[in-house]
Amino acid sequence: MTSTPVLDAHLLVDLGGFRLDVPVRVGAGEVVALLGPNGAGKTTALRALAGLQPLTGGHVTLAGRDLDRPGGRLWTPTERRPIGVVFQDYLLFPHLSALDNVAFGPRRHGADRRTARRRAADWLHRVGLAEHTRRKPRQLSGGQAQRVALARALAVDPVLLLLDEPLAALDARTRLDTRAELHRHLAAHPGATLLVTHDPLDALVLADRLIIIEQGRIVQEGDAASITGQPRTDYVARLVGLNLYRGTAAGHTVQLGSGFALTAADALHGDVFVAFPPAAVALHPRQPGGSPRNTWPATITGLQRHGDNLRVQLTGPIAAAADITPAAAADLHLAPGQQVWAAVKAAETRAYPADAPPAAS
Numbered sequence: 413m414t415s416t417p418v419l420d421a422h423l424l425v426d427l428g429g430f431r432l433d434v435p436v437r438v439g440a441g442e443v444v445a446l447l448g449p450n451g452a453g454k455t456t457a458l459r460a461l462a463g464l465q466p467l468t469g470g471h472v473t474l475a476g477r478d479l480d481r482p483g484g485r486l487w488t489p490t491e492r493r494p495i496g497v498v499f500q501d502y503l504l505f506p507h508l509s510a511l512d513n514v515a516f517g518p519r520r521h522g523a524d525r526r527t528a529r530r531r532a533a534d535w536l537h538r539v540g541l542a543e544h545t546r547r548k549p550r551q552l553s554g555g556q557a558q559r560v561a562l563a564r565a566l567a568v569d570p571v572l573l574l575l576d577e578p579l580a581a582l583d584a585r586t587r588l589d590t591r592a593e594l595h596r597h598l599a600a601h602p603g604a605t606l607l608v609t610h611d612p613l614d615a616l617v618l619a620d621r622l623i624i625i626e627q628g629r630i631v632q633e634g635d636a637a638s639i640t641g642q643p644r645t646d647y648v649a650r651l652v653g654l655n656l657y658r659g660t661a662a663g664h665t666v667q668l669g670s671g672f673a674l675t676a677a678d679a680l681h682g683d684v685f686v687a688f689p690p691a692a693v694a695l696h697p698r699q700p701g702g703s704p705r706n707t708w709p710a711t712i713t714g715l716q717r718h719g720d721n722l723r724v725q726l727t728g729p730i731a732a733a734a735d736i737t738p739a740a741a742a743d744l745h746l747a748p749g750q751q752v753w754a755a756v757k758a759a760e761t762r763a764y765p766a767d768a769p770p771a772a773s
């Protein structure tokens with residue numbers, strides 16, 4: 413991120429049973445994804461930034477100007493914030509043409525009718541909808557409606573662009589094309605962008621940096637490589653498809669809470685995480701001998717297709733997922749309830765300290 417963030421906010425929102433406490437800074441031209449499971453507080457964060465949910469504490473400062481600071485009794489209504497929002501279901505006006513839907517953005521920000529329509533036509537051209545300016549939302553495909561919503565948000569030259577699950581309403585095929593196209597528009601946007609999503613692929617493709625929240629708090633923050641390389645919670649580990657354990661290391665041996673120990677490639681001391689991918693887990697009918705590695709008896713609890721392979725869920729001294737080929741599954745006659753031996757080479761594990769602060773941006 414650049415040294416002076418365009419968006420500098422500390423979002424404190426108390427909703428009774430739920431409390432959001434999320435500091436967020438986004439630089440000019442930077443795209444940050446706010447990622448988290450259902451109920452983590454993503455929508456609440458986005459609504460607070462958009463001015464649809466007043467803060468109970470903290471502040472929202474955009475380009476050096478305070479928009480919300482409850483301590484200073486300051487609050488700026490939505491229409492006076494230099495912010496463009498693309499809502500999950502786009503919220504296009506059904507009775508207005510694409511052109512008038514987009515012109516609504518600049519109009520609301522004070523542009524006269526002619527200027528607003530000129531800007532709208534320009535933006536519809538930029539998002540590839542010059543031919544569809546007169547169409548009503550119901551005459552547009554999902555992908556086209558998404559582009560109209562994006563054009564409406566960008567047509568106000570927002571200092572901050574907010575996107576709420578921008579691809580969630582699209583089918584898989586349209587999603588792929590629209591994601592690539594959205595990436596181009598976000599890369600060209602000079603302001604700050606905050607994208608709210610629970611889809612890790614959207615976050616990884618579209619964002620420069622990820623902020624992961626769970627239960628209203630940041631659990632991990634950084635670029636894709638630092639997060640996928642060193643997940644710090646079960647949610648993040650599942651997101652990036654890794655088996656993750658926490659334990660106490662003494663050299664290469666990591667003692668897990670369950671009384672089971674793993675041998676890791678990295679020698680560390682103290683509180684650590686150990687992670688390995690499901691593809692590193694081999695399954696055997698009997699305890700394998702030979703090369704030094706981690707082995708444990710496990711029971712199969714589930715089998716699912718996973719790309720070209722099968723993902724096998726295992727319980728035992730540790731819970732784990734293993735990816736194996738259909739041929740290996742057939743050889744082993746795998747079925748739920750079956751006892752097997754699981755094995756992971758120490759060289760395929762990664763250990764890293766658990767007490768390090770979340771990666772700095």
Ligand SMILES: Nc1ncnc2c1ncn2[C@@H]1O[C@H](COP(=O)(O)OP(=O)(O)OP(=O)(O)O)[C@@H](O)[C@H]1O
Pocket residue numbers: 427428429430448449450451452453454455456457610
């Ligand atoms: N008006 C409200 N009053 C009280 N609690 C609320 C209110 N709105 C939301 N919540 C609670 O706040 C928490 C966060 O909700 P939020 O919608 O921000 O999560 P989210 O991360 O966007 O989830 P999802 O991915 O399901 O949309 C939830 O537990 C929700 O039930």
